[in-house]
Amino acid sequence: MKQEFTISLFSENHIGILSRITLILTxxxxxxxxxxxxxxxxxxxxxxxxxxxxTPEMVEKVARQxxxxxDVLKVFVHTSSEIxxxxxxxxxxxxxxxxxxxxxxxxxxxxxARILEVxxxxxVVEKSGSGAEIKELLALLKPxxxxxxxxxxxxxVTRQVKELNAYLREMDExxxxxxxxxxxxx
Amino acid sequence: MKDRLKSAEAEKPGANGSEVSATxxxxxxxxxxxxxxxxxxxxxxxxxxxxxxxxxxxVYDKLLDYSDSLRHILTRHEQGAAHAAQGYAMVTGKPGxxxxxxxxxxxxxxxxxxxAYLDSVPVVFITAQVTxxxxxxxxxxxxxxxxxSMPVTKWNAQVKNAVEIPDTxxxxxxxxxxxxxxxVLVDISKDAQLESMTFRYRKCTFxxxxxxxxxxxxxxxxxxxxxxxxxxxxxxxxxxxxxxxGAVEELKTLAEKGGIPVAVTLLxxxxxxxxxxLFAGMLGMHGNYAPNxxxxxxxxxxxxxxxxxxRVTGNLKKYAxxxxxxxxxxxxxxxxKNVRADLGINGDVREVLTAMLPQIRERKREEWIREFRILDxxxxxxxxxxxTEPEKGDLKMGEVVKxxxxxxxxxxxxxxxxxxxxxxxxxxxRFTDSNTLVTSGGMGTMxxxxxxxxxxxxxxxxxxxxxxxxxxxxxxxxxxxxTIMQYRIPVKIVILNNNFLGMVRQxxxxxxxxxxxxTEMVNPDFVTLASAYGITARKITSREDLKPVAAEMLGSExxxxxxxxxxxxxxxxxxxxxGASVSxxxxxxxxxx
Numbered sequence: 001m002k003q004e005f006t007i008s009l010f011s012e013n014h015i016g017i018l019s020r021i022t023l024i025l026t027x028x029x030x031x032x033x034x035x036x037x038x039x040x041x042x043x044x045x046x047x048x049x050x051x052x053x054x055t056p057e058m059v060e061k062v063a064r065q066x067x068x069x070x071d072v073l074k075v076f077v078h079t080s081s082e083i084x085x086x087x088x089x090x091x092x093x094x095x096x097x098x099x100x101x102x103x104x105x106x107x108x109x110x111x112x113a114r115i116l117e118v119x120x121x122x123x124v125v126e127k128s129g130s131g132a133e134i135k136e137l138l139a140l141l142k143p144x145x146x147x148x149x150x151x152x153x154x155x156x157v158t159r160q161v162k163e164l165n166a167y168l169r170e171m172d173e174x175x176x177x178x179x180x181x182x183x184x185x186x
Numbered sequence: 187m188k189d190r191l192k193s194a195e196a197e198k199p200g201a202n203g204s205e206v207s208a209t210x211x212x213x214x215x216x217x218x219x220x221x222x223x224x225x226x227x228x229x230x231x232x233x234x235x236x237x238x239x240x241x242x243x244x245v246y247d248k249l250l251d252y253s254d255s256l257r258h259i260l261t262r263h264e265q266g267a268a269h270a271a272q273g274y275a276m277v278t279g280k281p282g283x284x285x286x287x288x289x290x291x292x293x294x295x296x297x298x299x300x301x302a303y304l305d306s307v308p309v310v311f312i313t314a315q316v317t318x319x320x321x322x323x324x325x326x327x328x329x330x331x332x333x334x335s336m337p338v339t340k341w342n343a344q345v346k347n348a349v350e351i352p353d354t355x356x357x358x359x360x361x362x363x364x365x366x367x368x369x370v371l372v373d374i375s376k377d378a379q380l381e382s383m384t385f386r387y388r389k390c391t392f393x394x395x396x397x398x399x400x401x402x403x404x405x406x407x408x409x410x411x412x413x414x415x416x417x418x419x420x421x422x423x424x425x426x427x428x429x430x431x432g433a434v435e436e437l438k439t440l441a442e443k444g445g446i447p448v449a450v451t452l453l454x455x456x457x458x459x460x461x462x463x464l465f466a467g468m469l470g471m472h473g474n475y476a477p478n479x480x481x482x483x484x485x486x487x488x489x490x491x492x493x494x495x496x497r498v499t500g501n502l503k504k505y506a507x508x509x510x511x512x513x514x515x516x517x518x519x520x521x522x523k524n525v526r527a528d529l530g531i532n533g534d535v536r537e538v539l540t541a542m543l544p545q546i547r548e549r550k551r552e553e554w555i556r557e558f559r560i561l562d563x564x565x566x567x568x569x570x571x572x573x574t575e576p577e578k579g580d581l582k583m584g585e586v587v588k589x590x591x592x593x594x595x596x597x598x599x600x601x602x603x604x605x606x607x608x609x610x611x612x613x614x615x616r617f618t619d620s621n622t623l624v625t626s627g628g629m630g631t632m633x634x635x636x637x638x639x640x641x642x643x644x645x646x647x648x649x650x651x652x653x654x655x656x657x658x659x660x661x662x663x664x665x666x667x668x669t670i671m672q673y674r675i676p677v678k679i680v681i682l683n684n685n686f687l688g689m690v691r692q693x694x695x696x697x698x699x700x701x702x703x704x705t706e707m708v709n710p711d712f713v714t715l716a717s718a719y720g721i722t723a724r725k726i727t728s729r730e731d732l733k734p735v736a737a738e739m740l741g742s743e744x745x746x747x748x749x750x751x752x753x754x755x756x757x758x759x760x761x762x763x764x765g766a767s768v769s770x771x772x773x774x775x776x777x778x779x
Contacts, residue, residue, distance in 0.1 A: 011395065012394070012395050015344075016332065016336065016342075019333065019336055020336055023336060023337050027337075060522070061519070061522070061523055064518050064519035064521075064523075065519045067518070067519075068517065068518070068519045070340065070341045070361055070393065070395060070396045071341075071395050071396075072395055073394065073395045168394070
């Protein structure tokens, strides 16, 4: 049975790494629903969060293949219940549409959204939340005239206690003598 | 995903840290091109296969100054250089090195890179790139070789500053030869080759994000030993990993101590002596009868350094239904990929077997071994005897292979191309554990044989080096006869000529109603062709000539080509037909034509 998985991976920040990872997913015909790249809590280490829909067996296989990529440090696969995740969206709405009625108050209070900019022509609304919440607000704003809508990929942190830093520390401690090689590549 | 965590904990340096001290104290001012060559020397390289061109000219220019320490073999095509480097690596056990220029030079390598990737062979490919300012502009002979080679390299990188060359080369060698070996590619821009830098070399012994070998988990070793000790019908499947990790002795001890039959994959063929009483034969599509049938009788499969390729397993749904599976494999991504393992041991085969051996109970398992012998007799009667000892009719591939095998020394290097003749060699050459087999397994690359044998011969002194090649594959890369001529490489080449693309023809006969679409070949006279290259050649058409000419070939000093005109329409049997289970392997096929 296909289900949604969040693949979080930590890698060195080297050129080409994203290509190598997406190649693995492409070969297996797995579509990436969302992807976010950012710095992680560890300096120099990049974090990629991808959302994919596939079977548990397949996600395990591709995770192992991704972890095999030389520059990948660690791969974690999580189901929705194992992570805390958010997406962020921006809605550019016509001022005329939004101002008619009591929409604005509703948006800010009920949906925990923020108003970023107000002009005579448009208003920009920002909201963080689950994908479902973001879609819900989009549906609500539709009648007011949505000029632009954009949503980020998923960002996620895990519920597990042991953090990446701990793995890295263990690996580094065991091989402290090799720091020099490391420095060259960072 | 718990085992992900486990693998992070179980990690330690593979090599001792002292190699770092190999730093050269005296720093020298050199160009990037020279730094590359010095780096290769530091890595113990003595042979390079390659082909020059515009972008790599600074490297070739410096190569003249290094002719004492670096021997360059000029092939006739970059694909040939790639396969030759692989043949060299498979014989010597150290990474092969291959040079090519930018653009077409680099793209011509791709088949060779992919071939090395699928068969886990360490080859360091060095390609030149256009001047860094031109990269990305569609400059003359510019190609994105980094992007093109990404799916078929273990790792690749581009260098645009001379100062990065030594460390990148060090990294390339470390990645190529450690863990599950594989090809790597370093792309060096022309300006980086010309730029000056201060040379200082440090071998790479550690990369934070790369764990070549996992720690053994003693609980897994104990579980494996218990499973083996309690099995009534265990069977070992030995692959290329046994040879790569140097576990041939350990495998033999395990088999003998436990009384366990050993079946091999195509690339695992020399992992176990074919003369040993526990040798069960080759697995898979054209493998032996007993190991295929008995895979589905076995109650325990011990897979060592192999990856359950579809040519080995046949129909996965009907594969080894009675067996529990222990999978010993250095590449974690292979465990559970095709066949679910009851016990996956992610580690080096040699280390795992060494740890396991003291816990293996001595057993005979004569009943079980007898089952193999009974099926062996059937196969011998129905297939092997008619193929290797025919009394009349056309010359058979099997009898030619057998004749050469009987005369060649027990430590010969055997090279094949791809197709029917390859299966004939796999089935009828008697390999001992000191033989080496160089063949294209995972990729099945026609045209591999001729360049691979010249590479293999370059890497082996004092050993007989013999290639068996079909007429189709031979003509894919026959320009490498020029390389053999130029460097007087003493290879013995047996062309098994049936004037057909035999394996495709066999499939056409069996599965496409004998409709021979584009498989018949009109061939040149190979003897005349050889004479143009000054290579001695003999053609045989009759059984009487076989042994004398084979002996003449193996006794000759220089290169020699034996052209054996064999049966045009013979089939390779037994066969596990596509979609069939390994136990449904067929011994006979009634030719419709």
